[in-house]
Amino acid sequence: MTQRLIIRNGLFAQLQEGLAQTTIKGYMVVEQDRIVYIGETLPEVYEQGEVEYIDGKGLFFMPGLINTHGHAAMSLLRGYGDDMVLQSWLQEKMWPMEAKFTGNDVYWGTALSVIEMLKGGTTLFVDMYDHMDQVAKVSEESGIRAALMRGAIGLCSEDVQRMKLNEAVQFAKDWNGQANGRITTLLAPHAPYTCPPAFIEKFVEAAHELDLMLHTHMSETAAEVEQNVKEYGLRPVAHLEKLGLFSRPSFIAHGVHLNDEEIATLAKHNVGVSHNPGSNLKLASGVARVVDLQRAGVVVSLGTDGAASNNNLDMFEEMRLAALIHKGVSGDPTAVPAADAMRMATVNGARTLHMNDVGLLQVGMKADFIAVDIDQPHLYPHTDLVSHMVYSASAKDVQHVWVDGNQVVKNGECLTMDEERIKHEAEQCFRNLLER
Ligand SMILES: N[C@@H](CCSC[C@H]1O[C@@H](n2cnc3c(=O)[nH]cnc32)[C@H](O)[C@@H]1O)C(=O)O
Ligand SMILES: [Zn+2]
Numbered sequence: 001m002t003q004r005l006i007i008r009n010g011l012f013a014q015l016q017e018g019l020a021q022t023t024i025k026g027y028m029v030v031e032q033d034r035i036v037y038i039g040e041t042l043p044e045v046y047e048q049g050e051v052e053y054i055d056g057k058g059l060f061f062m063p064g065l066i067n068t069h070g071h072a073a074m075s076l077l078r079g080y081g082d083d084m085v086l087q088s089w090l091q092e093k094m095w096p097m098e099a100k101f102t103g104n105d106v107y108w109g110t111a112l113s114v115i116e117m118l119k120g121g122t123t124l125f126v127d128m129y130d131h132m133d134q135v136a137k138v139s140e141e142s143g144i145r146a147a148l149m150r151g152a153i154g155l156c157s158e159d160v161q162r163m164k165l166n167e168a169v170q171f172a173k174d175w176n177g178q179a180n181g182r183i184t185t186l187l188a189p190h191a192p193y194t195c196p197p198a199f200i201e202k203f204v205e206a207a208h209e210l211d212l213m214l215h216t217h218m219s220e221t222a223a224e225v226e227q228n229v230k231e232y233g234l235r236p237v238a239h240l241e242k243l244g245l246f247s248r249p250s251f252i253a254h255g256v257h258l259n260d261e262e263i264a265t266l267a268k269h270n271v272g273v274s275h276n277p278g279s280n281l282k283l284a285s286g287v288a289r290v291v292d293l294q295r296a297g298v299v300v301s302l303g304t305d306g307a308a309s310n311n312n313l314d315m316f317e318e319m320r321l322a323a324l325i326h327k328g329v330s331g332d333p334t335a336v337p338a339a340d341a342m343r344m345a346t347v348n349g350a351r352t353l354h355m356n357d358v359g360l361l362q363v364g365m366k367a368d369f370i371a372v373d374i375d376q377p378h379l380y381p382h383t384d385l386v387s388h389m390v391y392s393a394s395a396k397d398v399q400h401v402w403v404d405g406n407q408v409v410k411n412g413e414c415l416t417m418d419e420e421r422i423k424h425e426a427e428q429c430f431r432n433l434l435e436r
Helices: 072-077 086-098 103-119 132-142 158-175 197-210 222-232 236-242 260-268 277-282 290-295 315-330 338-344 347-352 385-391 419-435
Strands: 004-013 023-031 034-039 051-055 059-063 065-067 122-129 145-152 183-185 214-218 250-254 272-275 300-302 369-373 398-403 406-410
Touching: 004 385, 059 385, 065 300, 065 315, 065 347, 072 086, 072 103, 072 122, 072 132, 072 419, 103 122, 103 132, 103 398, 103 406, 103 419, 122 132, 122 398, 132 145, 132 158, 132 183, 145 158, 158 183, 158 197, 197 214, 214 236, 222 236, 236 260, 260 290, 272 347, 277 315, 290 300, 290 315, 300 315, 300 338, 300 347, 315 338, 315 385, 338 347, 338 385
Parallel strands: 004 051, 004 059, 065 122, 122 145, 145 183, 214 250, 250 272, 272 300
Antiparallel strands: 004 023, 023 034, 059 369, 369 398, 398 406
16 A cells, blocks of 8 residues: 555545535545545645545546445355245245355355455445354455444254354454455345344344444345234334333334334434335335435445345446436436435445445545446437446446555556456356255
């Protein structure tokens, strides 16, 4: 890492609320892991000492994308079990295969996802899985920022439940703040329909003890909500509220089937929602009430979910889907405008995770940012680049990526991971899983 990086002649996304313009032209200066300057002119003081310059011509700079929900190792199951209903997809296809996953499978599956995410401009990803030491290892080696948790399904004996809880707690303790602070850990009971109430309460208790955030799947399908009412006499939001889940800083994945009262409850407890439009469409789970959630003050961010229900980890696609779907279902073309969709994929991700130093190109923020190649036919003319990023661009257009001030992708190539090896090993892992 050089002392100082100066990007000149650049166009930078400015997504802070209330600004008149969403881009500025000029300079951005990075020192170590932080953005120290951004503006139209360059104060002379920054040119003294050791400096690396980058010419920003033909590039659009924006905050690194933040993927707030996923299961990275599931990329090994990409294309295995498409076009199915959630419950049978999980029970008949995913869980039997996942039961055979070893640490080695999780390592290579995660590596496959992380290299896809980095090359596609994602600088921070949330992951809920098991064999999490392997996920942390990949995160550490690749240079990506990560919010990690051992997800736990409680449909098992109390002994196994205890083992899973211990594993989750141990992982969270071992890895919180590791990799130069790039790794954050959370606790995650998988979902109200896979975790008995007492099991969820144990996670809540542990989260209080260790001062950690909580994350879970919630209200993804109508069937799940119905089952919750039948089994516990409450809809999922009231159920989780009663179990104390929202007494910790927390966020939920999906939140597709919510009534007005539930939205108000989420807003009251400042519970974020990770909206996963691609996965929700593919599994036909329904369409989340994103406009109503935002109107109520709920922070909505974007996630891909696993690559077995998406089937890629392209956050540009999620931005575009979010911007399009909610126009379509509301009949209102002003719903989720481009800048809003980009905020969902960046600063709202940071707010969802209660991180206040990533998600914006602003002085004092961590230097997690990306440069998109805008010198391509589908991105001309250079009218509104925020609009282009949402409506016209894709992961393939990402040219350079920095995380924590370190360049991890240069000219479309990942500098920190061995792509050929990863592709080979991931293919091998899948073949072996089929035979085991
Ligand atoms: N294997 C662990 C649970 C890991 S959490 C991650 C789990 O979430 C599952 N998953 C992936 N996508 C979804 C989704 O959209 N909804 C619900 N579960 C999902 C995934 O198959 C995986 O089993 C245990 O038994 O305790
Ligand atoms: Zn999920």
